[in-house]
Structure formats: C-alpha cells, structure tokens
Amino acid sequence: xxxxxxxxxxxxxxxxxxxxxxxxxxxxxxxxxxxxxxxxxxxxxxxxxxxxxxxxxxxxxxxxxxxxxxxxxxxxxxxxxxxxxxxxxxxxxxxxxxxxxxxxxxxxxxxxxxxxxxxxxxxxxxxxxxxxxxxxxxxxxxxxxxxxxxxxxxxxxxxxxxxxxxxxxxxxxxxxxxxxxxxxxxxxxxxxxxxxxxxxxxxxxxxxxxxxxxxxxxxxxxxxxxxxxxxxxxxxxxxxxxxxx
Amino acid sequence: xxxxxxxxxxxxxxxxxxxxxxxxxxxxxxxxxxxxxxxxxxxxxxxxxxxxxxxxxxxxxxxxxxxxxxxxxxxxxxxxxxxxxxxxxxxxxxxxxxxxxxxxxxxxxxxxxxxxxxxxxxxxxxxxxxxxxxxxxxxxxxxxxxxxxxxxxxxxxxxxxxxxxxxxxxxxxxxxxxxxxxxxxxxxxxxxxxxxxxxxxxxxxxxxxxxxxxxxxxxxxxxxxxxxxxxxxxxxxxxxxxxxxxxxxxxxxxxxx
Numbered sequence: 136x137x138x139x140x141x142x143x144x145x146x147x148x149x150x151x152x153x154x155x156x157x158x159x160x161x162x163x164x165x166x167x168x169x170x171x172x173x174x175x176x177x178x179x180x181x182x183x184x185x186x187x188x189x190x191x192x193x194x195x196x197x198x199x200x201x202x203x204x205x206x207x208x209x210x211x212x213x214x215x216x217x218x219x220x221x222x223x224x225x226x227x228x229x230x231x232x233x234x235x236x237x238x239x240x241x242x243x244x245x246x247x248x249x250x251x252x253x254x255x256x257x258x259x260x261x262x263x264x265x266x267x268x269x270x271x272x273x274x275x276x277x278x279x280x281x282x283x284x285x286x287x288x289x290x291x292x293x294x295x296x297x298x299x300x301x302x303x304x305x306x307x308x309x310x311x312x313x314x315x316x317x318x319x320x321x322x323x324x325x326x327x328x329x330x331x332x333x334x335x336x337x338x339x340x341x342x343x344x345x346x347x348x349x350x351x352x353x354x355x356x357x358x359x360x361x362x363x364x365x366x367x368x369x370x371x372x373x374x375x376x377x378x379x380x
Numbered sequence: 381x382x383x384x385x386x387x388x389x390x391x392x393x394x395x396x397x398x399x400x401x402x403x404x405x406x407x408x409x410x411x412x413x414x415x416x417x418x419x420x421x422x423x424x425x426x427x428x429x430x431x432x433x434x435x436x437x438x439x440x441x442x443x444x445x446x447x448x449x450x451x452x453x454x455x456x457x458x459x460x461x462x463x464x465x466x467x468x469x470x471x472x473x474x475x476x477x478x479x480x481x482x483x484x485x486x487x488x489x490x491x492x493x494x495x496x497x498x499x500x501x502x503x504x505x506x507x508x509x510x511x512x513x514x515x516x517x518x519x520x521x522x523x524x525x526x527x528x529x530x531x532x533x534x535x536x537x538x539x540x541x542x543x544x545x546x547x548x549x550x551x552x553x554x555x556x557x558x559x560x561x562x563x564x565x566x567x568x569x570x571x572x573x574x575x576x577x578x579x580x581x582x583x584x585x586x587x588x589x590x591x592x593x594x595x596x597x598x599x600x601x602x603x604x605x606x607x608x609x610x611x612x613x614x615x616x617x618x619x620x621x622x623x624x625x626x627x628x629x630x631x632x633x634x635x636x637x
Contacts, residue, residue: 180486180489180490181489181494277486278483278486278490280482281482281483281484281485281486281487282483283482284478284479284480284482284483284593285479285480285483285589285592285593285596288479288593288596288597288600289596289623291620292596292599292600292619292620292621292622292623293622293623293626294621294622295626298623298625298626313490
C-alpha cells in the first residue's frame with residue numbers, strides 16, 4: 136500500500152435522527168458559503184442544513200440561481216431519457232415538457248406555500264421560501280438523474296406506455312418524497328406547526344400529477360405538441376391503461 | 381491458561397487485521413478471507429479509501445467467481461452456453477453496480493450516512509465480491525450436479541424432477557450467497573453509521589434498487605440455461621422486447637383468468 140493511502144479518510148456518520156434539532160448555523164460548517172453548482176449538489180445531499188442556513192443569509196440569490204439552473208439541467212437530462220422511449224420529436228418535446236411542468240408547478244404553488252407558512256406563524260421571507268422550493272426541485276431532479284440509467288434500461292425494453300408511465304411515476308414519487316422531506320425539515324426551523332405545510336404538500340402533489348395530463352404526451356406520441364382535449368389526470372391514466380399500450 | 385491463549389489469539393488476529401488493512405492497496409487472494417469474514421473493523425478502512433488495485437481485485441473476483449458459477453449452470457444446456465454465461469453472469473453484476481451507482485451514492489447520505497460516491501460504490505462492490513466469491517466456491521458443486529443430471533442438450537422432453545432439482549439448487553445457492561453478503565454489508569453499514577435503523581434503511585434501499593435493475597438486466601441477457609427446444613444464443617432476438625415485470629404480471633393474470 137502507498138503511504139499516502141495508509142490513513143484513509145474516515146466515513147462520517149450523520150447524527151442520530153432522534154437528536155433534538157439545533158438552531159441553524161450552530162455548526163461552523165453550515166456558515167461556509169456554497170460557491171458553485173457542484174457545491175450546491177453536494178450540500179443538498181450531505182449538508183441540507185447548510186443550504187437552509189445559507190438561504191437565510193444576504194446574497195442568497197446566487198445560491199437560488201445555482202440550484203434552479205442545476206434543476207433545469209437535470210430535468211432536461213431526465214426528460215431526454217424519458218423521450219428515448221418514443222424517440223423522434225419526443226427527444227426534445229419530453230425534456231421541454233418535463234422541465235416546464237416542474238417549474239410551472241413550483242411557480243403555481245409558491246404563493247400558497249408562502250401564505251401557508253405565514254398562517255403557521257413562520258417568519259420566513261418570500262425569498263427564503265422561494266429558495267427552499269428551489270432546494271426541493273434540486274433534490275428531486277438530482278435523484279431523478281440517479282434513476283435515469285434504470286429508466287433508460289426499461290425504456291429500451293418495453294413498448295407499454297402504461298408500464299413506463301408507472302415506472303416514471305414511481306421514480307418521481309420517490310424523488311418528491313425526499314424533496315418534501317428537505318422542505319419539511321427546513322420549515323421546522325421557521326414554525327412549530329406543520330399542518331399548513333401538509334396541506335400545501337397535498338396541493339403540490341396534485342398540481343404535479345395534473346401536469347402529466349395537461350402536458351401529455353410526455354411518453355408516447357401525438358399529432359400535436361399539447362393536447363386538444365382537457366382531462367383530469369386520473370381519467371387520462373385510466374384511458375392509457377384501458378388502451379393497453 | 382485458556383484466557384491467555386484467547387488473548388494471544390486476539391492479539392494475532394488484530395495484528396493480522398492491521399496488516400490486511402494497511403499492507404497493500406492491491407487486492408490479494410489472501411485478503412478474500414478478511415472480506416468474507418466481514419469484520420467491520422478491517423473492512424471500514426477498505427470502504428473508506430478508493431484504491432485502484434483493490435477495485436480491480438474486486439472486479440477480478442466478480443468476473444472469476446460469478447463467471448465460473450454461470451458457466452457451471454450453463455453447461456447443463458451446452459458447453460457454448462457455459463461459455464456465454466462466463467461473460468454474462470459477471471456482466472449482470474457489474475452493470476447493476478454501475479447502473480445504480482449514482483442512485484446508491486445519493487441515497488446513502490439522504491438516509492443518514494454521509495458516504496462519498498466512491499465509498500458507497502466500494503461498499504456495493506465489496507458486497508457483490510462476497511456474492512461472487514461464494515458462488516465461485518459453489519461452481520464445482522453445481523458442475524458436479526449438472527454433470528450427474530441428464531443433459532438438456534437435444535432433449536425434447538425434459539425430466540421435470542431433474543429440472544426442478546437443478547432449479548431448486550440454484551435458488552438455494554444464490555439465496556445463500558446473497559444473504560451472506562448482505563449480512564456482512566449490514567454489519568459494515570451499522571458500524572459506519574452507528575445506527576441499526578440507518579443501516580437497515582440504506583441496505584433496504586440499495587437492495588430494492590439493485591434487485592429492480594438486476595432482474596431486468598437478467599431478463600435482457602437471457603438465456604442463462606435456455607429451453608432445450610430453442611437454439612443456444614448469447615441474446616435472444618427479442619431481448620429488448622417486454623420486460624421482466626410485465627411478464628410476471630401477465631403470468632399472474634393468466635393464473636387468475
């Protein structure tokens with residue numbers, strides 16, 4: 136063995152989840168600014184409290200911009216993977232639709248999140264709430280990138296839109312759960328009552344699910360870029376299942 | 381007296397561990413026993429550092445162990461199938477490891493253990509190395525069983541007793557290898573995180589992801605034994621048509637229809 140390798144870096148363990156939450160910034164590491172895109176990805180995965188703390192600092196706009204940029208890039212990449220199922224125009228249409236769907240959902244739900252947080256007695260500013268939503272999107276989309284190789288393998292080996300739709304929904308749901316866990320943990324530092332947030336989470340999930348119908352087809356093909364007929368997402372899924380494709 | 385002996389044995393054991401963990405970055409065959417022993421004190425160091433020699437050693441063990449086991453399994457059908465399996469079995473393991481590497485690397489910190497990407501990849505690789513080593517050690521036994529079972533080659537009518545026996549043997553051996561590897565991985569994760577709950581969550585998440593992708597890769601790379609009425613092939617012509625889970629759902633549907 137090389138001498139340089141004789142003392143490998145230790146593997147740090149996170150504190151037990153049962154431990155009481157310390158105020159943000161109590162750990163000096165959290166005060167270290169997040170310099171770039173890679174730093175934002177690293178921080179959201181390993182030091183989410185650092186992201187929460189940095190969003191409260193003046194000049195957090197750069198961090199928010201970095202998080203949104205990475206979210207858009209990751210969403211586009213995942214969209215391309217989803218588009219490989221049908222190929223053709225879907226190679227550009229699917230990434231555009233999935234990214235727009237994500238951003239529009241977040242924008243639609245942002246005002247209600249701010250209002251709900253105020254109703255819960257939170258002191259969070261709109262900019263901070265916006266930053267936390269950017270964090271939610273970042274965590275969701277980088278997790279989707281983690282799922283991308285699996286999604287690609289399946290999209291190359293099935294012709295069933297229903298099966299691929301179910302798979303993408305499952306991946307999206309897992310990624311969203313982790314994103315919402317980040318959001319809940321962040322809001323716990325602003326307000327002790329989480330009831331408003333729970334209601335908002337339900338609304339956010341419904342809006343995103345409806346996007347799958349409003350922007351259809353994200354999988355499969357159609358004559359037009361956007362649907363001509365309006366449909367609720369459940370009836371859209373039922374139709375897809377009945378079509379048996 | 382016996383206490384002194386135990387102490388001496390412990391002292392030798394810990395000296396060996398230090399030697400094993402710090403002696404060489406290259407994975408040597410004698411280190412396999414340390415890996416199979418699953419002692420977290422020794423394996424922690426191996427997991428923490430990314431050393432090219434050691435990684436190549438793991439890949440070599442996976443290629444050899446899984447390849448030999450696959451070959452023994454495929455020999456039942458034909459020697460050509462055995463040759464194909466020599467490549468396909470390690471390919472499934474390595475493709476599963478790499479396909480889920482990014483996801484596994486993200487899940488570990490999110491579930492409470494701040495592993496670096498390479499560290500989580502190393503842990504999964506170590507776990508698959510244990511599986512491959514165990515399977516490789518069973519390869520002669522499987523070959524012996526297959527040798528003593530009427531060959532599938534050229535037979536139109538398969539003896540179901542023979543078929544079921546070989547199938548059951550494979551299930552038992554692969555299950556044993558999987559359980560042995562995952563128990564060691566759990567112990568290591570427990571030791572690294574200091575929490576049984578965190579270790580369980582990570583192990584479950586990794587297992588779920590690897591099983592999900594691994595099953596589909598096995599489906600794409602079929603056959604591993606193959607029907608006696610179909611030709612011996614590396615890939616079936618319809619390898620990329622349908623997926624494992626659709627087939628299972630369809631089979632369940634047929635069962636109830």
